[in-house]
Amino acid sequence: MAITYELIKRCSKTGARAGRIHTPHGVFDTPIFMPVGTQATVKAMSPDELKAMGAGIILSNTYHLYLRPGHDLVAEAGGLHKFMQWDRAILTDSGGFQVFSLGPLRKITEDGVTFRSHIDGSKHFLSPEKATEVQMALGADIIMAFDECVPYPAEHEYARQSTERTTRWAERCRKAHTRKNQALFGIVQGGMYKDLRTMSARDLVSLDFPGYAIGGLSVGEPKPLMYEMLEHTVPLLPQNKPRYLMGVGTPDCLLEGVMYGIDMFDCVFPTRVARNGTVMTNRGRLVVKNAEFARDFRPIDQDCNCYTCRNFSRAYIRHLLKTEEIFGLRLTTTHNLHFLVNFMKEMRQSILDERFLEFREEFWAYYHK
Amino acid sequence: MAITYELIKRCSKTGARAGRIHTPHGVFDTPIFMPVGTQATVKAMSPDELKAMGAGIILSNTYHLYLRPGHDLVAEAGGLHKFMQWDRAILTDSGGFQVFSLGPLRKITEDGVTFRSHIDGSKHFLSPEKATEVQMALGADIIMAFDECVPYPAEHEYARQSTERTTRWAERCRKAHTRKNQALFGIVQGGMYKDLRTMSARDLVSLDFPGYAIGGLSVGEPKPLMYEMLEHTVPLLPQNKPRYLMGVGTPDCLLEGVMYGIDMFDCVFPTRVARNGTVMTNRGRLVVKNAEFARDFRPIDQDCNCYTCRNFSRAYIRHLLKTEEIFGLRLTTTHNLHFLVNFMKEMRQSILDERFLEFREEFWAYYHK
Ligand SMILES: [Zn+2]
Ligand SMILES: [Zn+2]
Numbered sequence: 001m002a003i004t005y006e007l008i009k010r011c012s013k014t015g016a017r018a019g020r021i022h023t024p025h026g027v028f029d030t031p032i033f034m035p036v037g038t039q040a041t042v043k044a045m046s047p048d049e050l051k052a053m054g055a056g057i058i059l060s061n062t063y064h065l066y067l068r069p070g071h072d073l074v075a076e077a078g079g080l081h082k083f084m085q086w087d088r089a090i091l092t093d094s095g096g097f098q099v100f101s102l103g104p105l106r107k108i109t110e111d112g113v114t115f116r117s118h119i120d121g122s123k124h125f126l127s128p129e130k131a132t133e134v135q136m137a138l139g140a141d142i143i144m145a146f147d148e149c150v151p152y153p154a155e156h157e158y159a160r161q162s163t164e165r166t167t168r169w170a171e172r173c174r175k176a177h178t179r180k181n182q183a184l185f186g187i188v189q190g191g192m193y194k195d196l197r198t199m200s201a202r203d204l205v206s207l208d209f210p211g212y213a214i215g216g217l218s219v220g221e222p223k224p225l226m227y228e229m230l231e232h233t234v235p236l237l238p239q240n241k242p243r244y245l246m247g248v249g250t251p252d253c254l255l256e257g258v259m260y261g262i263d264m265f266d267c268v269f270p271t272r273v274a275r276n277g278t279v280m281t282n283r284g285r286l287v288v289k290n291a292e293f294a295r296d297f298r299p300i301d302q303d304c305n306c307y308t309c310r311n312f313s314r315a316y317i318r319h320l321l322k323t324e325e326i327f328g329l330r331l332t333t334t335h336n337l338h339f340l341v342n343f344m345k346e347m348r349q350s351i352l353d354e355r356f357l358e359f360r361e362e363f364w365a366y367y368h369k
Numbered sequence: 370m371a372i373t374y375e376l377i378k379r380c381s382k383t384g385a386r387a388g389r390i391h392t393p394h395g396v397f398d399t400p401i402f403m404p405v406g407t408q409a410t411v412k413a414m415s416p417d418e419l420k421a422m423g424a425g426i427i428l429s430n431t432y433h434l435y436l437r438p439g440h441d442l443v444a445e446a447g448g449l450h451k452f453m454q455w456d457r458a459i460l461t462d463s464g465g466f467q468v469f470s471l472g473p474l475r476k477i478t479e480d481g482v483t484f485r486s487h488i489d490g491s492k493h494f495l496s497p498e499k500a501t502e503v504q505m506a507l508g509a510d511i512i513m514a515f516d517e518c519v520p521y522p523a524e525h526e527y528a529r530q531s532t533e534r535t536t537r538w539a540e541r542c543r544k545a546h547t548r549k550n551q552a553l554f555g556i557v558q559g560g561m562y563k564d565l566r567t568m569s570a571r572d573l574v575s576l577d578f579p580g581y582a583i584g585g586l587s588v589g590e591p592k593p594l595m596y597e598m599l600e601h602t603v604p605l606l607p608q609n610k611p612r613y614l615m616g617v618g619t620p621d622c623l624l625e626g627v628m629y630g631i632d633m634f635d636c637v638f639p640t641r642v643a644r645n646g647t648v649m650t651n652r653g654r655l656v657v658k659n660a661e662f663a664r665d666f667r668p669i670d671q672d673c674n675c676y677t678c679r680n681f682s683r684a685y686i687r688h689l690l691k692t693e694e695i696f697g698l699r700l701t702t703t704h705n706l707h708f709l710v711n712f713m714k715e716m717r718q719s720i721l722d723e724r725f726l727e728f729r730e731e732f733w734a735y736y737h738k
Contacts, residue, residue: 040688044695069663069688077666077684085680294438297446311454315446319409319438326413326695 003142003183003210005030005242005263011356015234015261018351021057021242023089023141024181025081028056029348030242030263033254033340034091036271039064040074040084043271044326044333047086053306053338054345057089057141059266062134063098066124067117071137079139090140091266093246094131094173094187096147097215108148110165128172136179143177143184144213145170150191152219159191160199167203174207185211185244192225194232201236212237213244214262223253230260237261251280251343255363258347259356270340274332277321280339284368288314288332289321306338307331372511372552372579374399374611374632380725384603384630387720390426390611392458392510393550394450397425399611399632400717402623402709403460405640408433409443409453412640413695413702416455422675422707423714426458426510428635431503432467435493436486440506448508459509460635462615463500463542463556465516466584477517479534497541505548512546512553513582514539519560521588528560529568536572543576554580554613561594563601570605581606582613583631592622599629606630620649620712624732627716628725639709643701646690649708653737657683657701658690675707676700 006020019030035042035050038061042050050058060080065071077083080090099106099113106115112127126134131146147166150159166189177184186204190196204212214233217226230245237243242263248254249267257265270280277289281301286293288300299309300317308317308331320328350359371393378387388399404411404419407430411419419427429449434440446452449459468475468482475484481496495503500515516535519528539555546553555578559565573581583602586595599614606612611632617623618636626634639649646658650670657669668678669686677686677700689697719728 039692039694040685041694041696046696046699064692068692069684073664073684073688076664077682083682083685085685295442295445313446313452315438315442316409316452316454319442323408323433323437325408325410326698327410327415329695330415 001183001210002181003242005211005240007239009352011351012354013357014259016258016351016356017261017263018348019242019263021089021263023057023183025087025089025141026056028089029345031254031258031344031348032056032264033249033344034059034264034266035337036061036266036268037084037086038268039068040080042337043275044329045337047084049307049334050086050337051088053334054341055088055337057091057264058086059091059093060138060140061095061098062092062131062138063095065092065138066095066126066134067119071134075137075139081139089142091142092135092138092140092144094135094144094146095126096131097149097246099126100148110168112146128169129176132173132176132184136177136182139179139182141182142211143182145173145184145186145209147187147189147215149219150189150216152192152216152221154191156191156193156196159193159196163189163191163196163200167200170204170209171207174209183210185209185213187213187215187246188233188237189216190233191216192221192229194229197229197233198236201233205236205238209241211242211244213246215246217245218247218253226253227256227260230257230262234261249340251340251363252367254340254343255347255360258351259360270336271333274336275329277318277332279332280336282363283366288317290318293318300335301339304335304339304342306335308335308338370552370579371550372611374580374609376608378721380720381723382726383628385627385720385725386630386632387717388611388632390458390632392426392552394456394458394510395425397458398714398717400623400627400713401425401633402618402713403428403633403635404706405430405635405637406453406455407637408437409449411706412644413698414706416453418676418703419455419706420457422703423710424457424706426460427455428460428462429507429509430464430467431461431500431507432464434461434507435464435495435503436488440503444506444508450508458511460511461504461507461509461513463504463513463515464495465500466518466615468495469517479537481515497538498545501542501545501553505546505551508548508551510551511580512551514542514553514555514578516556516558516584518588519558519585521561521585521590523560525560525562525565528562528565532558532560532565532569536569539573539578540576543578552579554578554582556582556584556615557602557606558585559602560585561590561598563598566598566602567605570602574605574607578610580611580613582615584615586614587616587622595622596625596629599626599631603630618709620709620732621736623709623713624716624729627720628729639705640702643705644698646687646701648701649705651732652735657686659687662687669704670708673704673708673711675704677704677707
């Protein structure tokens with residue numbers, strides 16, 4: 001097995017669990033948030049800075065790397081780890097999500113998806129086999145099956161057909177996947193329909209993947225509906241495998257996701273809003289770019305121990321953002337990632353200490369969305 | 370004296386000299402290149418990274434800080450050092466160069482310059498007194514007299530009148546300057562006229578500034594003409610004070626400047642071209658963004674010991690630049706600044722070892738502009 005999940009502690013009152021995942025590039029604790037490095041770089045950050053803040057795994061996007069610089073080039077460089085000088089774990093998505101998001105630029109058949117590049121309009125074809133081949137060339141520790149993310153809202157009939165195809169594609173990915181030092185995860189779909197989620201989970205579990213993602217959530221549906229789907233779906237997945245909720249990265253959703261038994265998360269949210277001048281704290285978001293912080297010489301968060309908060313004031317960061325200085329984006333991104341990494345660490349500790357629900361209660365007492 | 374110049378070694382064959390400047394924020398060796406941090410940040414870099422590469426002093430721009438965030442705000446933050454978390458030396462220019470560059474947006478009188486902000490068109494007035502007041506509020510270790518940079522080309526009559534006014538303004542700056550832990554440098558002007566350079570130098574030296582800049586060079590004139598002006602002007606300046614050549618930052622000009630006896634340089638060149646994908650080496654420039662480097666897995670410079678060259682390939686850096694990733698700009702900027710800091714260090718060592726001319730010869734044997 002390329003990766004193994006070690007279950008360390010289960011919360012006695014909720015589905016939350018503390019674990020540890022062993023990969024060819026090191027071990028990381030779960031639950032974990034994975035910073036997104038779409039184009040073989042976590043925007044504005046260096047690999048060393050990510051390591052210093054305790055990031056154990058990052059996500060990179062197959063669709064983007066396939067187009068630029070090309071998976072063959074990355075393979076020639078010695079693989080993604082070497083290319084970007086990141087020696088801890090990497091997960092790549094399958095490219096499915098991006099390709100399906102292209103709208104009129106793509107066409108789906110049972111075989112795969114024909115699409116046009118968002119960069120230069122060139123024509124490409126991605127299939128379960130091709131997505132697997134590309135991900136094998138990139139060489140991440142964990143790769144994802146090629147799936148269709150059922151859009152929201154979707155008719156039951158469309159969602160059923162799409163979900164069944166996703167399962168057939170998962171089987172094809174499994175067959176195409178021959179790289180030993182790499183784990184292929186299946187992705188549970190099913191839209192917002194419990195019967196389809198059950199079907200998807202059951203079929204994929206029978207294929208015995210080393211880990212399972214839950215896709216098709218956080219796609220525009222109300223949060224209570226997402227939580228309902230998680231509550232229903234997670235228990236259908238095996239206890240001895242990691243569970244990964246795709247595209248989720250706000251503190252409230254991370255907390256609730258963990259409560260339902262999720263181990264891994266990723267989202268561009270913390271890095272994207274950072275570049276817009278928004279920072280995350282225990283009490284909610286703070287738009288540090290706003291005029292009210294012009295003469296605020298306090299750190300973003302008095303309780304935060306990150307490089308940004310240890311050294312720089314809101315006033316300075318606001319000045320950098322207003323003058324469009326790169327260092328401003330570095331500082332807000334650093335804080336947001338540090339905040340989430342630390343948030344997950346504290347959450348994990350609360351599970352180990354059997355006080356996860358107290359942790360959750362305290363969080364909700366202070367947090368304003 | 371807020372700053373003192375310590376002359377350590379004079380080249381016996383040229384004007385080159387190795388020295389050391391003591392400031393309220395530490396000591397740095399000369400000759401030195403000062404990275405430019407226009408808006409209280411050296412673009413793309415952190416203060417720690419600048420320290421790690423051995424930068425002893427940076428330059429910041431009064432015009433920009435006066436407009437954003439405002440010198441009063443910087444003073445309220447505890448001064449520029451504290452605002453930007455840079456505890457080594459800082460030099461601020463007077464704002465004169467930027468204001469005069471505004472063209473139709475400004476109007477000059479004996480009193481000062483009325484101008485409109487390039488950001489929002491708001492009206493402002495900068496005079497010797499005001500420029501000094503702003504620089505005192507910013508609190509750099511070295512500040513500059515408010516001058517007019519004589520444009521190139523300029524008629525003798527215009528250059529004479531402008532240069533005389535610059536001297537009168539220098540006197541007014543001197544009177545207005547009351548901050549003790551800060552040195553005010555005079556700026557020698559005179560266009561490309563030796564008689565005016567002589568007049569300017571003589572008049573300013575009689576005002577006994579703790580250091581002298583040579584302004585109005587590197588403004589579009591041919592390089593041999595700049596060198597001729599340097600050869601003529603530098604000997605007119607006292608040996609026991611630092612000499613600063615403004616706006617020069619290519620290796621060839623740094624080398625020749627040092628040969629004529631210059632101690633300090635600044636230029637946006639290395640950081641600006643870095644952001645365009647151009648890197649500096651001993652052999653000349655390399656446009657790492659070019660297609661020829663797409664599959665070049667060597668570092669930018671095999672002989673360079675910077676963070677970039679120790680870790681990343683040309684292929685990776687090119688990928689980051691092509692995909693407009695911030696980390697690419699960080700990597701090229703890091704290399705270029707490291708290269709210049711190191712280049713000055715080696716040059717200084719050659720002066721100490723009495724082999725400056727050999728160093729120069731070797732440089733010219735490999736360097737292609
Ligand atoms: Zn922080
Ligand atoms: Zn280098």
